[in-house]
Amino acid sequence: MSNDHLIEARQIVKNYDDFRAVDGVDFAVKPGECFGFLGPNGAGKSTLMKMIYCFSPRGGGELSIFGLDPDKSPAEIKNRMGVVAQTDNLDEDVTVTQNLQIYGGFFGIERTELNAKIKELLAFMALEAKADSGIRELSGGMKRRLVIARALLNEPDLIILDEPTTGLDPQVRHLIWAKLRELKAQGVTILLTTHYMEEAHELCDRLLVLDKGKVLAMGKPEELVKNSLPAYVLELPASQKDQITLSGSLQIELHGDKLFLFAAAPSELEKVAVQFKGQFRIRTTGLEDLFLKLTGRDLHESE
Amino acid sequence: MNPNKTRKIPSFFHLVGAVWYRHYRVYQNHFFTNSFPTVIEPLILMLSFGWGLAMAVGSMDGVDYLSFIAPGQAMMAAVYTSAFEESYGTYFRMMVDHNYDAMLSTPINVTEVFWGELLYTGTKGAFFSLVVVLVLSCFGIIHSFWGLLVPVVGFFTAIAFGSLGLFAARLVKNINQFNFFITGVVSPLILFSGTFFSIDKMPPYAAVIAKVLPLYFFIDVSRMLTTGRFNSDLYIALPYILIVPMVMGHFAVKAMYKKMIQ
Numbered sequence: 001m002s003n004d005h006l007i008e009a010r011q012i013v014k015n016y017d018d019f020r021a022v023d024g025v026d027f028a029v030k031p032g033e034c035f036g037f038l039g040p041n042g043a044g045k046s047t048l049m050k051m052i053y054c055f056s057p058r059g060g061g062e063l064s065i066f067g068l069d070p071d072k073s074p075a076e077i078k079n080r081m082g083v084v085a086q087t088d089n090l091d092e093d094v095t096v097t098q099n100l101q102i103y104g105g106f107f108g109i110e111r112t113e114l115n116a117k118i119k120e121l122l123a124f125m126a127l128e129a130k131a132d133s134g135i136r137e138l139s140g141g142m143k144r145r146l147v148i149a150r151a152l153l154n155e156p157d158l159i160i161l162d163e164p165t166t167g168l169d170p171q172v173r174h175l176i177w178a179k180l181r182e183l184k185a186q187g188v189t190i191l192l193t194t195h196y197m198e199e200a201h202e203l204c205d206r207l208l209v210l211d212k213g214k215v216l217a218m219g220k221p222e223e224l225v226k227n228s229l230p231a232y233v234l235e236l237p238a239s240q241k242d243q244i245t246l247s248g249s250l251q252i253e254l255h256g257d258k259l260f261l262f263a264a265a266p267s268e269l270e271k272v273a274v275q276f277k278g279q280f281r282i283r284t285t286g287l288e289d290l291f292l293k294l295t296g297r298d299l300h301e302s303e
Numbered sequence: 304m305n306p307n308k309t310r311k312i313p314s315f316f317h318l319v320g321a322v323w324y325r326h327y328r329v330y331q332n333h334f335f336t337n338s339f340p341t342v343i344e345p346l347i348l349m350l351s352f353g354w355g356l357a358m359a360v361g362s363m364d365g366v367d368y369l370s371f372i373a374p375g376q377a378m379m380a381a382v383y384t385s386a387f388e389e390s391y392g393t394y395f396r397m398m399v400d401h402n403y404d405a406m407l408s409t410p411i412n413v414t415e416v417f418w419g420e421l422l423y424t425g426t427k428g429a430f431f432s433l434v435v436v437l438v439l440s441c442f443g444i445i446h447s448f449w450g451l452l453v454p455v456v457g458f459f460t461a462i463a464f465g466s467l468g469l470f471a472a473r474l475v476k477n478i479n480q481f482n483f484f485i486t487g488v489v490s491p492l493i494l495f496s497g498t499f500f501s502i503d504k505m506p507p508y509a510a511v512i513a514k515v516l517p518l519y520f521f522i523d524v525s526r527m528l529t530t531g532r533f534n535s536d537l538y539i540a541l542p543y544i545l546i547v548p549m550v551m552g553h554f555a556v557k558a559m560y561k562k563m564i565q
């Protein structure tokens with residue numbers, strides 16, 4: 001496999017008994033890139049990540065990380081990688097600092113270096129005030145930030161985050177985004193999964209849209225949208241379906257109780273919008289629309 | 304961060320030690336409180352047997368009955384702490400707290416995780432059996448300074464029963480099934496391994512089986528240490544208690560590998 005990719009996956013597969021959770025996925029991540037997996041629950045995002053962070057052996061295909069095979073060199077790979085799993089897995093019975101000390105020991109980081117590193121990372125994640133707090137005293141957002149800080153102890157070249165901001169309030173989410181952008185600026189390669197279109201847009205250079213274990217689309221967020229959908233959309237209640245007169249060039253999609261009319265120019269949609277006296281606004285299409293089109297379901301409905 | 308810095312992968316022994324240290328740090332609050340029942344239980348047993356059974360039995364294998372059962376008390380402490388730690392404890396770390404997920408996303412692999420655990424459980428077994436020996440010595444039923452070596456035997460006993468606990472954790476479908484392990488495996492082993500009566504009292508074939516099963520020789524050696532009366536059994540018992548726990552540990556770790564890696 002080539003050396004210019006940090007992660008390279010070819011036709012990787014994962015079976016749980018008879019169930020195929022990941023079904024022939026191809027992708028490659030370049031050094032310094034932020035790459036995102038987007039997909040509804042059960043799409044196979046976490047399964048794909050577990051194969052990359054050497055937790056779960058792949059069922060087939062080829063996979064290389066740092067040019068190494070996870071089946072043959074898991075310790076070498078994990079030594080250079082930081083992992084933030086979907087479920088927080090802190091040691092609840094000890095303090096914030098002790099959590100980091102214990103975890104640093106797993107990388108063999110020498111004591112004085114480790115303590116300096118812990119100070120630095122607590123500051124980086126705005127957790128200094130919590131250094132001696134117990135884990136049970138932390139909010140969900142603080143726990144998440146601590147897990148991220150922990151994943152940075154070994155100064156990883158690649159950090160893998162499985163739904164880093166799911167369930168967190170907007171402030172924390174923005175703080176985490178800012179920190180991930182800082183890491184990216186330092187040259188750290190980032191691989192993340194998300195449910196949030198906004199997050200994908202804010203952070204990811206490239207996206208892979210996954211559903212039922214298969215790749216539906218891959219590319220830069222804007223290009224993905226541009227290449228698969230017209231530029232403008234008008235959203236109407238599905239109950240209005242029979243009351244509108246449609247011109248031939250409109251593209252129509254029905255999702256739940258909503259009707260989506262797409263067109264390359266806003267003027268085509270205005271003809272429909274005037275029928276409703278401007279009650280419904282015309283907007284530009286985004287990732288969310290793409291997602292609906294690709295998976296045929298609403299992300300938030302599938303949660 | 305410096306992405307070009309290369310960090311050396313810690314050695315196997317360092318990683319096993321790091322897991323041991325994790326358990327020690329995380330559970331140290333419970334370490335001493337948990338030893339409390341371990342101290343109380345043999346005390347109650349001594350009182351009850353001292354008043355009742357010991358009078359009726361008189362002596363067993365040439366020592367008074369309380370001195371006969373003393374080493375078994377120390378081993379029972381090691382057996383229970385390790386059997387629980389590696390069955391229920393492992394189950395909680397796996398299914399509830401997801402601690403293994405955290406450890407396994409570092410250079411640590413399944414082998415280091417569970418050898419680290421077994422080493423920790425061995426340490427606990429040593430500590431608990433030491434506490435019991437010290438308590439029982441107040442009753443004047445520890446007759447030799449060799450008794451201070453009982454914790455060493457306790458260490459290996461705990462590794463053997465910790466390994467059994469891991470096998471149980473590998474096999475159970477839900478947490479209730481651990482009852483079968485405790486009542487079906489651990490308790491019978493305790494009852495038929497020369498803990499409360501000499502296995503010479505059993506039919507010869509049963510005595511042979513009892514000797515092969517993993518508790519008899521640990522108690523046998525402990526008894527030589529607490530009474531100071533050594534016999535030729537030692538030549539078989541000593542290699543047995545050193546080697547068998549390691550072999551059991553080896554297979555238990557392998558079994559956990561199959562459970563963890565899906």
Ligand SMILES: Nc1ncnc2c1ncn2[C@@H]1O[C@H](COP(=O)(O)OP(=O)(O)O)[C@@H](O)[C@H]1O
Nearest residue numbers: 016021039040041042043044045046047048565
């Ligand atoms: N250990 C497992 N055993 C059996 N099925 C699993 C296991 N882990 C995940 N799955 C199944 O694989 C599919 C993909 O799961 P997952 O990768 O967690 O999805 P996502 O992270 O995209 O929500 C789901 O249908 C899930 O039920």
Ligand SMILES: [Mg+2]
Nearest residue numbers: 045046047086
């Ligand atoms: Mg997931």
